[in-house]
């Protein structure tokens with residue numbers, strides 16, 4: 001989702017080739033501005049970012065690495081608000097979260113998604129249906145909860161949402177649930193009645209945190225409404241939904257910067273697993289084209305057993321990641337839904353994701369070629385990519401119906417990606433320049 005920005009940022013930093021080249025810094029700043037505005041980053045946010053990157057670069061001394069470091073640091077500053085990140089449990093169970101927002105923003109969907117996200121972390125979850133405005137609202141939650149196999153508390157006969165919420169909380173306490181998620185009604189715009197109702201619910205359950213669910217497609221309006229909710233009822237977090245609908249990414253970054261309340265999660269699709277914690281550090285990593293190994297690990301680990309995944313992580317660290325692991329990762333990606341959003345998390349694959357644009361990656365030629373190539377390898381070749389000599393390469397090319405250039409290209413990509421993954425998973429020995437070079441397919445120094 002940030003592939004476009006990431007690709008441009010990489011080109012921009014390449015503009016600075018010499019030390020103390022002020023003209024080059026100006027040029028890089030101008031391109032940075034253009035890139036950010038083109039990605040729909042708010043002009044004020046863009047202006048602030050350019051200024052701080054400029055100042056920090058000069059302070060560090062003009063040069064490519066310092067520019068990259070400054071950019072990284074200032075992006076992180078821009079995206080970080082005071083408060084919690086991701087999901088935070090109360091000191092002792094129960095953790096109660098009140099979900100608020102306007103109608104259609106994605107509250108109900110997000111409540112269920114969060115329920116699944118937490119259930120996958122082995123927590124006992126109760127969801128409470130407190131939207132008494134729409135008849136269909138309870139039915140919607142019933143269906144979602146059935147799908148994700150999470151318990152739901154509702155009361156068809158009670159019209160007062162504060163009472164339902166309170167009873168749900170009592171049940172959650174009595175039956176030792178870890179987390180209670182309270183879904184509420186929304187309206188088309190902020191109004192007194194809605195706010196009063198929310199205040200009453202809030203008073204009845206005294207939640208640990210209140211989240212505002214905003215639709216990213218409402219653009220910068222989302223910032224305004226979030227601030228409105230914060231002023232009236234107080235918020236600890238914002239969840240941005242429909243991230244999948246914004247290829248450029250700048251609006252989300254502006255919102256993260258401007259609301260002043262931490263963006264806690266983002267919704268990336270209509271399916272239940274399509275939710276990701278918004279961790280500024282990881283987002284910056286993606287923006288800088290370094291992928292998001294941690295995010296990938298987390299997302300993957302909720303869907304497969306931990307043991308197996310730890311094994312893969314160790315393999316990556318040791319540089320032993322092989323084609324079998326790659327294939328099983330690909331199959332897992334399929335299971336996880338939106339593959340494009342996942343590709344951006346794999347170091348070195350971000351550009352591929354952006355080039356593929358809105359294509360059906362699963363069925364793309366590139367992916368078919370990769371799969372064909374792997375399936376014409378012997379078991380040993382899959383497990384030990386290093387034994388692939390020329391005659392083996394010729395044989396698998398033929399088997400996969402590819403020419404030798406195509407084969408070499410894929411093998412090189414694979415090699416780069418696994419080297420990069422290894423570098424990123426290790427603690428030391430990485431410089432930004434190595435990473436950028438390797439993403440361009442240049443040799444990575446050992």
Ligand SMILES: Nc1nc2c(ncn2[C@@H]2O[C@H](COP(=O)(O)OP(=O)(O)O)[C@@H](O)[C@H]2O)c(=O)[nH]1
Nearest residue numbers: 103104105106107108109241242267268269270
């Ligand atoms: N593409 C996409 N659709 C979403 C996302 N989150 C919610 N939706 C859709 O937005 C619509 C409204 O969601 P709903 O949860 O009912 O909104 P509510 O009125 O705030 O409870 C539904 O059609 C959802 O499937 C998301 O992250 N991506």
Ligand SMILES: [Mg+2]
Nearest residue numbers: 107108131137
């Ligand atoms: Mg709803």
